Amino acid sequence: MCALRLIVANKNYSSWSFRPWIALKVKGIEFEEVFSQFNEETGHKHFGEFSPTKKVPVLQDDEISVWESLAILEYLAEKFPEANLWPKDIKDRALARCIAHEMHGGFMSLRSECPMNMRRAEEAISVSDGVYKDVKRIIDIWRDCLEVSGGPFLFGAFSNADAMFAPVVNRIAKYKLSDDPIVVRYSFVMTNLPAWQEWETAGKAEPWIVEEDEA
Structure with a gap:
């Protein structure tokens, strides 16, 4: 066991x-x-x-x-x-922790207005300026990290930082919040992970409907 x-x-x-x-x-x-x-x-x-x-x-x-x-x-x-759940380089590791904690404690508009939902059809909704401000900051984070690391993940190899931003990939896609090339690039990498696809398949197969809440 x-x-x-x-x-x-x-x-x-x-x-x-x-x-x-x-x-x-x-x-x-x-x-x-x-x-x-x-x-x-x-x-x-x-x-x-x-x-x-x-x-x-x-x-x-x-x-x-x-x-x-x-x-x-x-x-x-x-x-x-x-x-190697955190990057080996101390500078990269510090940055990875910063953005992981920023995700953990921030982006409240995005989290409250656009809950993760694997079954949801991709469709835009009316959202606040706060959501677009959150998305812009997220794109800036992804761009800065990918430009330095070269990808495919934020710090080259998959790390805890990618795990923290995984639900955001779903949110941006499902609510059609951005078609920025950085979003397209990073979302493609994340959603093609076998682990992502396993979770998504299981989520879509669930019969239960619950009141959506921020998370």
Whole structure:
């Protein structure tokens, strides 16, 4: 039995679950996936059985429990240094952490108005200026990183920074927020990952519909 267990929720909607899941998959780290369905009627009360915040994802490693996406990615980077979940170069590593944390704590307009939804047809909606401001900043980040690294991922090889921005690729596409060449280039690389396609296929196959919320 695998020691690592990652508890995730609905793959159609759960952007925070997607982040550590895709990192584990891309890096080939063995883990047991545990699904816990969203239940809006109870406020996801059952999540309290494994999470002090009543949120997903949660990583369990024997007696250790890590319940926040970026903390999970940091834990994995420490436990599996050979996976190079952060760039090797200290300057690149610092930048990767900066943009990962910026994603974690920012872009609130995009997150609240354009939730991740794997099943959604690509269709533009009316969004605030704040969404376009968020998207512009994201494109600037991607452009700056890709121009320096040469790609295909933000720091050359796939890293935690790419995992943090994975749900954004879905959001920009589904709400038709930008056709900038950088978005097209980076989105093509991300969505052609076998791990991305596995998650997307599972999300689209889910029968449940829940109230969309920022994540």
